[in-house]
Each structure stands twice: as C-alpha cells, then as structure tokens.
Amino acid sequence: MTIDDILADGAPPVVAILRGVTPDAVVGIGEALVAAGIRLIEVPLNSPDPIESIRRLVAAMGPRALCGAGTVLAPSGVDAVAEVGGKLLVTPNVDPAVIAHGVARGMEPMPGFATPTEAFAAVAAGARRLKLFPAAGFGTSYLKAIREVLPTGTRTWAVGGTGAHNIGEWLAAGAEGIGVGGGLYKAGDDAATVRQRADALVAAWRS
Numbered sequence: 001m002t003i004d005d006i007l008a009d010g011a012p013p014v015v016a017i018l019r020g021v022t023p024d025a026v027v028g029i030g031e032a033l034v035a036a037g038i039r040l041i042e043v044p045l046n047s048p049d050p051i052e053s054i055r056r057l058v059a060a061m062g063p064r065a066l067c068g069a070g071t072v073l074a075p076s077g078v079d080a081v082a083e084v085g086g087k088l089l090v091t092p093n094v095d096p097a098v099i100a101h102g103v104a105r106g107m108e109p110m111p112g113f114a115t116p117t118e119a120f121a122a123v124a125a126g127a128r129r130l131k132l133f134p135a136a137g138f139g140t141s142y143l144k145a146i147r148e149v150l151p152t153g154t155r156t157w158a159v160g161g162t163g164a165h166n167i168g169e170w171l172a173a174g175a176e177g178i179g180v181g182g183g184l185y186k187a188g189d190d191a192a193t194v195r196q197r198a199d200a201l202v203a204a205w206r207s
Contacts, residue, residue, distance in 0.1 A: 136161025
C-alpha cells in the first residue's frame with residue numbers, strides 16, 4: 001500500500017502528526033483518525049518510545065492506514081522504522097542519505113524543504129513527495145513559485161501552521177495535501193478529542 005493507493009481510495013490528503021503520543025495511547029488515537037477518514041499517520045521520533053508506538057500502530061491499522069515516522073534524521077532511524085513495518089518516512093530537512101536509504105527499504109520519503117536547492121537535492125535522492133516546512137512562514141504564493149520549476153510528477157505538501165482553517169488555500173495553491181500536528185493531536189489528548197478535530201478537518205476538506 002502506498003500514499004497513491006490511500007488517496008485513490010478517496011481519503012483526505014492529510015498526514016496526522018502524533019508528536020508526543022505514547023504507545024499505550026497510540027492505537028486509540030489511530031482508530032479515531034481512521035474512523036474520521038484520515039489514513040496517513042506519522043509518529044515523530046522525538047516522541048516517547050516512538051518505535052514501539054509505530055509497531056503497535058502498524059499492527060492495529062493493517063491495510064486501513066499508511067503509518068510511519070516523522071523527524072527521521074539518520075539512516076539508523078530509517079532502519080528502526082522499517083523493521084517494525086513503518087512505510088511513511090517524514091523528515092524536517094533534506095538529507096540525501098536518509099532519503100535514499102528510505103527508498104532502498106521500500107518506504108515513502110517526504111522530506112522537508114525550504115528552498116529550491118533543497119527541493120532539487122531531495123528529488124535527486126529519490127523523493128517523489130516534498131513537504132514545504134514550515135509552510136505558514138512561506139505562504140501559498142511561495143509554494144506556487146516553487147512548483148513551477150520542480151520536475152514533472154513531484155508532489156508538494158504543506159506542513160506547519162496548516163489545518164482545517166486553511167487546507168483549501170493550500171490545495172488551491174497546488175499542494176497535494178497537508179500535514180497537521182497540533183490541530184489534530186497534542187500530547188495527552190484523548191481519542192474523542194482527536195476524533196472531533198479530525199471530523200472538522202475532513203469536513204473542511206470536503207467543502
């Protein structure tokens with residue numbers, strides 16, 4: 001299963017970022033997201049025991065969601081995530097070694113970029129999807145300008161300051177999707193709270 005498969009099924013183009021989630025809470029949070037329709041889920045590696053959380057999430061979600069890690073900074077992190085079945089590989093920066101290793105392990109990298117130089121370095125390393133980060137600091141007009149020069153087939157996502165309030169603006173600017181952290185989940189939130197926020201985000205996307 002790939003991101004393309006998830007989106008082709010009609011799922012909203014949203015990556016849920018569960019920064020700070022714990023292994024005991026992650027499955028309930030994941031179930032709430034999937035019930036709302038959100039099927040791309042990342043656990044940042046600076047969360048408590050993130051590899052165990054990813055392992056539990058992958059086991060519980062099966063084919064219903066594409067799960068993986070965020071804030072992946074080294075090839076060793078790629079290996080740790082791959083070994084528990086994680087497929088999504090999100091980074092805050094462009095590290096060609098991390099991207100290439102993720103591709104070699106059959107994962108889907110989504111490296112964070114801020115400049116055209118970084119974007120082209122990520123594409124050269126094998127990334128098909130890039131995340132503009134932090135997106136709110138650059139704005140939609142910046143994304144439009146970057147997209148004009150990227151190789152055909154490169155998809156861009158917006159992460160940072162993104163959510164139900166502006167998903168339409170980013171999609172109109174050409175983003176394939178957005179990543180949402182605090183607008184969906186803050187450390188300690190329960191599943192009911194996450195479900196409410198997820199429903200609102202999906203409703204905003206549909207409208």
